[in-house]
Amino acid sequence: MxxxxxxxxxxxxxxxxxxxxxxxxxxxxxxxxxxxxxxxxxxxxxxxxxxxxxxxxxxxxxxxxxxxxxxxxxxxxxxFREHWSVGALERFEASAGAPMVDRVAEVYGHMLPRMTPTATRLFFRAGLDAYAEPIYRSASKSLPLWNAMLAEWRREEGLPTLAGKPMLEGERMLMIALHNAMTMIRVREHVFRTPRWLSDADEIRQISETQDAGIRVVLRRLHAGEASERRCAIAHNPSLEAA
Missing domain, CATH: 1.10.10.60 (Homeodomain-like)
Structure with missing residues:
Protein backbone atom coordinates (compact mmCIF):
# COMPACT_ATOMS: atom_id res chain seq x y z
CA MET A 1 0.00 0.00 0.00
CA PHE A 80 -24.07 -18.82 -3.22
CA ARG A 81 -20.78 -20.22 -4.49
CA GLU A 82 -20.82 -22.62 -1.54
CA HIS A 83 -24.42 -22.52 -0.33
CA TRP A 84 -25.05 -24.07 3.09
CA SER A 85 -27.50 -26.59 1.61
CA VAL A 86 -24.78 -28.27 -0.49
CA GLY A 87 -24.71 -31.95 0.42
CA ALA A 88 -27.77 -31.71 2.70
CA LEU A 89 -30.08 -33.72 0.45
CA GLU A 90 -27.48 -36.45 0.06
CA ARG A 91 -27.08 -36.67 3.84
CA PHE A 92 -30.83 -36.93 4.29
CA GLU A 93 -31.16 -39.68 1.69
CA ALA A 94 -28.21 -41.59 3.17
CA SER A 95 -29.98 -41.77 6.56
CA ALA A 96 -33.06 -43.55 5.16
CA GLY A 97 -34.62 -45.82 7.78
CA ALA A 98 -33.61 -43.71 10.77
CA PRO A 99 -36.25 -41.76 12.77
CA MET A 100 -37.17 -38.44 11.16
CA VAL A 101 -36.10 -36.52 14.27
CA ASP A 102 -32.59 -37.94 13.88
CA ARG A 103 -32.52 -37.33 10.14
CA VAL A 104 -33.62 -33.69 10.39
CA ALA A 105 -31.16 -33.03 13.23
CA GLU A 106 -28.34 -34.60 11.19
CA VAL A 107 -29.09 -32.45 8.14
CA TYR A 108 -29.27 -29.15 10.00
CA GLY A 109 -26.30 -30.09 12.14
CA HIS A 110 -24.40 -30.17 8.84
CA MET A 111 -25.97 -27.00 7.42
CA LEU A 112 -25.88 -24.49 10.25
CA PRO A 113 -22.08 -24.42 10.75
CA ARG A 114 -21.86 -23.32 7.10
CA MET A 115 -23.93 -20.21 7.81
CA THR A 116 -21.13 -17.75 8.47
CA PRO A 117 -21.70 -14.44 10.31
CA THR A 118 -21.30 -12.48 7.05
CA ALA A 119 -23.66 -14.70 5.05
CA THR A 120 -26.28 -14.68 7.82
CA ARG A 121 -26.19 -10.91 8.15
CA LEU A 122 -26.34 -10.44 4.35
CA PHE A 123 -29.52 -12.47 4.12
CA PHE A 124 -31.06 -10.60 7.03
CA ARG A 125 -30.09 -7.31 5.37
CA ALA A 126 -31.62 -8.51 2.10
CA GLY A 127 -34.95 -8.95 3.83
CA LEU A 128 -34.80 -5.59 5.60
CA ASP A 129 -33.78 -3.76 2.43
CA ALA A 130 -36.45 -5.45 0.27
CA TYR A 131 -33.80 -7.16 -1.85
CA ALA A 132 -35.80 -10.34 -2.37
CA GLU A 133 -34.03 -12.05 -5.27
CA PRO A 134 -31.25 -13.72 -3.23
CA ILE A 135 -33.82 -15.02 -0.75
CA TYR A 136 -35.78 -16.66 -3.58
CA ARG A 137 -32.58 -18.14 -5.02
CA SER A 138 -31.57 -19.55 -1.65
CA ALA A 139 -35.01 -21.08 -1.07
CA SER A 140 -34.89 -22.72 -4.51
CA LYS A 141 -31.63 -24.42 -3.47
CA SER A 142 -33.30 -25.76 -0.32
CA LEU A 143 -36.49 -26.90 -2.07
CA PRO A 144 -35.22 -30.38 -3.10
CA LEU A 145 -34.41 -31.10 0.55
CA TRP A 146 -37.84 -29.86 1.68
CA ASN A 147 -39.52 -32.07 -0.91
CA ALA A 148 -37.58 -35.11 0.28
CA MET A 149 -38.45 -34.45 3.93
CA LEU A 150 -42.11 -33.85 3.15
CA ALA A 151 -42.27 -37.01 1.04
CA GLU A 152 -40.95 -39.04 3.97
CA TRP A 153 -43.34 -37.48 6.49
CA ARG A 154 -46.22 -38.22 4.12
CA ARG A 155 -45.06 -41.82 3.66
CA GLU A 156 -44.82 -42.40 7.40
CA GLU A 157 -48.28 -40.92 7.93
CA GLY A 158 -49.81 -43.00 5.13
CA LEU A 159 -50.59 -39.94 2.98
CA PRO A 160 -50.45 -39.57 -0.83
CA THR A 161 -47.08 -39.29 -2.54
CA LEU A 162 -45.95 -35.97 -3.98
CA ALA A 163 -46.24 -37.49 -7.44
CA GLY A 164 -49.90 -38.22 -6.77
CA LYS A 165 -50.67 -35.01 -4.90
CA PRO A 166 -48.29 -32.04 -5.25
CA MET A 167 -47.14 -30.00 -2.27
CA LEU A 168 -49.99 -28.09 -0.64
CA GLU A 169 -49.70 -24.48 0.42
CA GLY A 170 -50.06 -25.49 4.05
CA GLU A 171 -47.24 -28.00 3.61
CA ARG A 172 -45.00 -25.37 2.06
CA MET A 173 -45.54 -23.24 5.13
CA LEU A 174 -44.67 -26.19 7.38
CA MET A 175 -41.34 -26.65 5.63
CA ILE A 176 -40.58 -22.93 5.76
CA ALA A 177 -41.44 -22.87 9.47
CA LEU A 178 -39.02 -25.74 10.09
CA HIS A 179 -36.24 -24.10 8.10
CA ASN A 180 -36.79 -20.69 9.69
CA ALA A 181 -36.77 -22.17 13.19
CA MET A 182 -33.40 -23.74 12.46
CA THR A 183 -31.82 -20.71 10.79
CA MET A 184 -32.98 -18.46 13.63
CA ILE A 185 -30.26 -20.13 15.70
CA ARG A 186 -27.74 -18.33 13.52
CA VAL A 187 -29.78 -15.12 13.27
CA ARG A 188 -29.89 -14.83 17.06
CA GLU A 189 -26.15 -15.44 17.21
CA HIS A 190 -24.93 -13.32 14.30
CA VAL A 191 -27.61 -10.63 13.95
CA PHE A 192 -29.23 -10.13 17.35
CA ARG A 193 -26.04 -11.27 19.11
CA THR A 194 -27.95 -12.60 22.08
CA PRO A 195 -26.45 -15.01 24.62
CA ARG A 196 -26.98 -18.72 23.93
CA TRP A 197 -27.34 -21.31 26.66
CA LEU A 198 -27.73 -24.44 24.53
CA SER A 199 -25.21 -25.97 22.15
CA ASP A 200 -26.01 -26.19 18.44
CA ALA A 201 -26.61 -29.92 18.81
CA ASP A 202 -29.02 -29.52 21.73
CA GLU A 203 -30.96 -26.69 20.13
CA ILE A 204 -31.18 -28.41 16.75
CA ARG A 205 -32.39 -31.59 18.44
CA GLN A 206 -35.07 -29.73 20.39
CA ILE A 207 -36.34 -27.97 17.27
CA SER A 208 -36.35 -31.28 15.37
CA GLU A 209 -38.45 -32.96 18.04
CA THR A 210 -40.91 -30.06 18.24
CA GLN A 211 -41.28 -29.68 14.48
CA ASP A 212 -41.59 -33.42 13.85
CA ALA A 213 -44.49 -33.74 16.29
CA GLY A 214 -46.28 -30.64 14.99
CA ILE A 215 -45.77 -31.38 11.31
CA ARG A 216 -47.37 -34.80 11.63
CA VAL A 217 -50.48 -33.37 13.30
CA VAL A 218 -50.91 -30.62 10.72
CA LEU A 219 -50.27 -32.94 7.77
CA ARG A 220 -53.08 -35.23 8.87
CA ARG A 221 -55.43 -32.27 9.19
CA LEU A 222 -54.46 -30.83 5.82
CA HIS A 223 -55.07 -34.08 4.00
CA ALA A 224 -58.25 -34.79 5.95
CA GLY A 225 -59.68 -31.52 4.62
CA GLU A 226 -59.95 -29.91 8.05
CA ALA A 227 -57.88 -26.88 7.00
CA SER A 228 -59.26 -23.97 5.02
CA GLU A 229 -59.32 -24.09 1.23
CA ARG A 230 -56.64 -21.38 1.15
CA ARG A 231 -54.23 -23.43 3.26
CA CYS A 232 -54.84 -26.52 1.14
CA ALA A 233 -54.31 -24.76 -2.19
CA ILE A 234 -51.46 -26.18 -4.25
CA ALA A 235 -48.34 -24.05 -3.76
CA HIS A 236 -47.64 -22.52 -7.16
CA ASN A 237 -44.42 -20.85 -6.04
CA PRO A 238 -42.83 -22.92 -3.27
CA SER A 239 -39.50 -21.06 -3.48
CA LEU A 240 -40.61 -17.96 -1.57
CA GLU A 241 -40.22 -16.70 1.99
CA ALA A 242 -37.16 -18.49 3.30
CA ALA A 243 -33.41 -18.38 3.06
Whole structure:
Protein backbone atom coordinates (compact mmCIF):
# COMPACT_ATOMS: atom_id res chain seq x y z
CA MET A 1 0.00 0.00 0.00
CA UNK A 2 1.35 3.45 -0.92
CA UNK A 3 0.83 6.78 0.80
CA UNK A 4 -0.66 9.87 -0.79
CA UNK A 5 -0.21 13.28 0.87
CA UNK A 6 -2.41 16.30 0.22
CA UNK A 7 -2.59 19.70 1.92
CA UNK A 8 -5.55 20.82 4.02
CA UNK A 9 -5.30 24.20 5.80
CA UNK A 10 -1.56 24.01 5.44
CA UNK A 11 -1.25 20.60 7.10
CA UNK A 12 -0.48 17.39 5.18
CA UNK A 13 -3.10 14.66 5.34
CA UNK A 14 -1.76 11.19 4.79
CA UNK A 15 -4.16 8.71 3.22
CA UNK A 16 -3.44 5.07 2.46
CA UNK A 17 -3.84 4.10 -1.16
CA UNK A 18 -4.25 0.51 -2.27
CA UNK A 19 -1.41 -1.01 -4.23
CA UNK A 20 -1.94 -1.76 -7.91
CA UNK A 21 -3.41 -5.21 -8.47
CA UNK A 22 -4.29 -7.32 -11.50
CA UNK A 23 -7.87 -6.83 -12.65
CA UNK A 24 -9.26 -10.18 -11.48
CA UNK A 25 -7.48 -9.86 -8.13
CA UNK A 26 -8.84 -6.34 -7.59
CA UNK A 27 -12.38 -7.44 -8.50
CA UNK A 28 -12.19 -10.32 -6.03
CA UNK A 29 -10.87 -7.95 -3.36
CA UNK A 30 -13.79 -5.57 -3.93
CA UNK A 31 -16.34 -8.38 -3.69
CA UNK A 32 -14.82 -9.70 -0.47
CA UNK A 33 -14.82 -6.22 1.07
CA UNK A 34 -18.36 -5.57 -0.18
CA UNK A 35 -19.63 -8.74 1.50
CA UNK A 36 -18.43 -7.48 4.87
CA UNK A 37 -19.41 -3.86 4.19
CA UNK A 38 -23.02 -4.61 3.20
CA UNK A 39 -23.39 -7.16 6.00
CA UNK A 40 -22.51 -4.47 8.53
CA UNK A 41 -24.10 -1.40 6.89
CA UNK A 42 -26.96 -2.71 4.75
CA UNK A 43 -27.32 -2.31 1.02
CA UNK A 44 -28.02 1.41 1.36
CA UNK A 45 -24.43 1.92 2.53
CA UNK A 46 -22.68 4.39 0.14
CA UNK A 47 -20.22 2.84 -2.31
CA UNK A 48 -17.85 5.75 -1.66
CA UNK A 49 -17.53 4.49 1.93
CA UNK A 50 -16.92 0.98 0.64
CA UNK A 51 -14.22 2.30 -1.69
CA UNK A 52 -12.59 4.23 1.15
CA UNK A 53 -12.50 1.11 3.32
CA UNK A 54 -10.49 -0.64 0.61
CA UNK A 55 -8.27 2.35 -0.15
CA UNK A 56 -9.50 2.90 -3.71
CA UNK A 57 -11.65 5.52 -5.41
CA UNK A 58 -15.37 5.16 -6.03
CA UNK A 59 -14.64 5.54 -9.74
CA UNK A 60 -12.43 2.45 -9.59
CA UNK A 61 -15.31 0.39 -8.21
CA UNK A 62 -17.37 1.24 -11.27
CA UNK A 63 -14.57 0.14 -13.58
CA UNK A 64 -15.35 -3.40 -12.39
CA UNK A 65 -19.10 -3.15 -11.80
CA UNK A 66 -21.65 -1.39 -14.00
CA UNK A 67 -23.78 -0.31 -11.04
CA UNK A 68 -24.29 -0.82 -7.33
CA UNK A 69 -26.89 -3.48 -8.17
CA UNK A 70 -24.28 -5.28 -10.25
CA UNK A 71 -21.94 -5.24 -7.26
CA UNK A 72 -24.65 -6.56 -4.92
CA UNK A 73 -25.39 -9.37 -7.40
CA UNK A 74 -21.69 -10.26 -7.34
CA UNK A 75 -21.78 -10.32 -3.54
CA UNK A 76 -24.59 -12.87 -3.53
CA UNK A 77 -22.97 -14.88 -6.29
CA UNK A 78 -20.03 -15.23 -3.89
CA UNK A 79 -22.33 -16.22 -1.03
CA PHE A 80 -24.07 -18.82 -3.22
CA ARG A 81 -20.78 -20.22 -4.49
CA GLU A 82 -20.82 -22.62 -1.54
CA HIS A 83 -24.42 -22.52 -0.33
CA TRP A 84 -25.05 -24.07 3.09
CA SER A 85 -27.50 -26.59 1.61
CA VAL A 86 -24.78 -28.27 -0.49
CA GLY A 87 -24.71 -31.95 0.42
CA ALA A 88 -27.77 -31.71 2.70
CA LEU A 89 -30.08 -33.72 0.45
CA GLU A 90 -27.48 -36.45 0.06
CA ARG A 91 -27.08 -36.67 3.84
CA PHE A 92 -30.83 -36.93 4.29
CA GLU A 93 -31.16 -39.68 1.69
CA ALA A 94 -28.21 -41.59 3.17
CA SER A 95 -29.98 -41.77 6.56
CA ALA A 96 -33.06 -43.55 5.16
CA GLY A 97 -34.62 -45.82 7.78
CA ALA A 98 -33.61 -43.71 10.77
CA PRO A 99 -36.25 -41.76 12.77
CA MET A 100 -37.17 -38.44 11.16
CA VAL A 101 -36.10 -36.52 14.27
CA ASP A 102 -32.59 -37.94 13.88
CA ARG A 103 -32.52 -37.33 10.14
CA VAL A 104 -33.62 -33.69 10.39
CA ALA A 105 -31.16 -33.03 13.23
CA GLU A 106 -28.34 -34.60 11.19
CA VAL A 107 -29.09 -32.45 8.14
CA TYR A 108 -29.27 -29.15 10.00
CA GLY A 109 -26.30 -30.09 12.14
CA HIS A 110 -24.40 -30.17 8.84
CA MET A 111 -25.97 -27.00 7.42
CA LEU A 112 -25.88 -24.49 10.25
CA PRO A 113 -22.08 -24.42 10.75
CA ARG A 114 -21.86 -23.32 7.10
CA MET A 115 -23.93 -20.21 7.81
CA THR A 116 -21.13 -17.75 8.47
CA PRO A 117 -21.70 -14.44 10.31
CA THR A 118 -21.30 -12.48 7.05
CA ALA A 119 -23.66 -14.70 5.05
CA THR A 120 -26.28 -14.68 7.82
CA ARG A 121 -26.19 -10.91 8.15
CA LEU A 122 -26.34 -10.44 4.35
CA PHE A 123 -29.52 -12.47 4.12
CA PHE A 124 -31.06 -10.60 7.03
CA ARG A 125 -30.09 -7.31 5.37
CA ALA A 126 -31.62 -8.51 2.10
CA GLY A 127 -34.95 -8.95 3.83
CA LEU A 128 -34.80 -5.59 5.60
CA ASP A 129 -33.78 -3.76 2.43
CA ALA A 130 -36.45 -5.45 0.27
CA TYR A 131 -33.80 -7.16 -1.85
CA ALA A 132 -35.80 -10.34 -2.37
CA GLU A 133 -34.03 -12.05 -5.27
CA PRO A 134 -31.25 -13.72 -3.23
CA ILE A 135 -33.82 -15.02 -0.75
CA TYR A 136 -35.78 -16.66 -3.58
CA ARG A 137 -32.58 -18.14 -5.02
CA SER A 138 -31.57 -19.55 -1.65
CA ALA A 139 -35.01 -21.08 -1.07
CA SER A 140 -34.89 -22.72 -4.51
CA LYS A 141 -31.63 -24.42 -3.47
CA SER A 142 -33.30 -25.76 -0.32
CA LEU A 143 -36.49 -26.90 -2.07
CA PRO A 144 -35.22 -30.38 -3.10
CA LEU A 145 -34.41 -31.10 0.55
CA TRP A 146 -37.84 -29.86 1.68
CA ASN A 147 -39.52 -32.07 -0.91
CA ALA A 148 -37.58 -35.11 0.28
CA MET A 149 -38.45 -34.45 3.93
CA LEU A 150 -42.11 -33.85 3.15
CA ALA A 151 -42.27 -37.01 1.04
CA GLU A 152 -40.95 -39.04 3.97
CA TRP A 153 -43.34 -37.48 6.49
CA ARG A 154 -46.22 -38.22 4.12
CA ARG A 155 -45.06 -41.82 3.66
CA GLU A 156 -44.82 -42.40 7.40
CA GLU A 157 -48.28 -40.92 7.93
CA GLY A 158 -49.81 -43.00 5.13
CA LEU A 159 -50.59 -39.94 2.98
CA PRO A 160 -50.45 -39.57 -0.83
CA THR A 161 -47.08 -39.29 -2.54
CA LEU A 162 -45.95 -35.97 -3.98
CA ALA A 163 -46.24 -37.49 -7.44
CA GLY A 164 -49.90 -38.22 -6.77
CA LYS A 165 -50.67 -35.01 -4.90
CA PRO A 166 -48.29 -32.04 -5.25
CA MET A 167 -47.14 -30.00 -2.27
CA LEU A 168 -49.99 -28.09 -0.64
CA GLU A 169 -49.70 -24.48 0.42
CA GLY A 170 -50.06 -25.49 4.05
CA GLU A 171 -47.24 -28.00 3.61
CA ARG A 172 -45.00 -25.37 2.06
CA MET A 173 -45.54 -23.24 5.13
CA LEU A 174 -44.67 -26.19 7.38
CA MET A 175 -41.34 -26.65 5.63
CA ILE A 176 -40.58 -22.93 5.76
CA ALA A 177 -41.44 -22.87 9.47
CA LEU A 178 -39.02 -25.74 10.09
CA HIS A 179 -36.24 -24.10 8.10
CA ASN A 180 -36.79 -20.69 9.69
CA ALA A 181 -36.77 -22.17 13.19
CA MET A 182 -33.40 -23.74 12.46
CA THR A 183 -31.82 -20.71 10.79
CA MET A 184 -32.98 -18.46 13.63
CA ILE A 185 -30.26 -20.13 15.70
CA ARG A 186 -27.74 -18.33 13.52
CA VAL A 187 -29.78 -15.12 13.27
CA ARG A 188 -29.89 -14.83 17.06
CA GLU A 189 -26.15 -15.44 17.21
CA HIS A 190 -24.93 -13.32 14.30
CA VAL A 191 -27.61 -10.63 13.95
CA PHE A 192 -29.23 -10.13 17.35
CA ARG A 193 -26.04 -11.27 19.11
CA THR A 194 -27.95 -12.60 22.08
CA PRO A 195 -26.45 -15.01 24.62
CA ARG A 196 -26.98 -18.72 23.93
CA TRP A 197 -27.34 -21.31 26.66
CA LEU A 198 -27.73 -24.44 24.53
CA SER A 199 -25.21 -25.97 22.15
CA ASP A 200 -26.01 -26.19 18.44
CA ALA A 201 -26.61 -29.92 18.81
CA ASP A 202 -29.02 -29.52 21.73
CA GLU A 203 -30.96 -26.69 20.13
CA ILE A 204 -31.18 -28.41 16.75
CA ARG A 205 -32.39 -31.59 18.44
CA GLN A 206 -35.07 -29.73 20.39
CA ILE A 207 -36.34 -27.97 17.27
CA SER A 208 -36.35 -31.28 15.37
CA GLU A 209 -38.45 -32.96 18.04
CA THR A 210 -40.91 -30.06 18.24
CA GLN A 211 -41.28 -29.68 14.48
CA ASP A 212 -41.59 -33.42 13.85
CA ALA A 213 -44.49 -33.74 16.29
CA GLY A 214 -46.28 -30.64 14.99
CA ILE A 215 -45.77 -31.38 11.31
CA ARG A 216 -47.37 -34.80 11.63
CA VAL A 217 -50.48 -33.37 13.30
CA VAL A 218 -50.91 -30.62 10.72
CA LEU A 219 -50.27 -32.94 7.77
CA ARG A 220 -53.08 -35.23 8.87
CA ARG A 221 -55.43 -32.27 9.19
CA LEU A 222 -54.46 -30.83 5.82
CA HIS A 223 -55.07 -34.08 4.00
CA ALA A 224 -58.25 -34.79 5.95
CA GLY A 225 -59.68 -31.52 4.62
CA GLU A 226 -59.95 -29.91 8.05
CA ALA A 227 -57.88 -26.88 7.00
CA SER A 228 -59.26 -23.97 5.02
CA GLU A 229 -59.32 -24.09 1.23
CA ARG A 230 -56.64 -21.38 1.15
CA ARG A 231 -54.23 -23.43 3.26
CA CYS A 232 -54.84 -26.52 1.14
CA ALA A 233 -54.31 -24.76 -2.19
CA ILE A 234 -51.46 -26.18 -4.25
CA ALA A 235 -48.34 -24.05 -3.76
CA HIS A 236 -47.64 -22.52 -7.16
CA ASN A 237 -44.42 -20.85 -6.04
CA PRO A 238 -42.83 -22.92 -3.27
CA SER A 239 -39.50 -21.06 -3.48
CA LEU A 240 -40.61 -17.96 -1.57
CA GLU A 241 -40.22 -16.70 1.99
CA ALA A 242 -37.16 -18.49 3.30
CA ALA A 243 -33.41 -18.38 3.06
Missing amino acids: TITSIMSRGEPIVRPRAARLAGDVRRAQIITAACQFFAENGFSGPTRDLAASIGVTQALLYRYFDSKTDLIDAVFAEV
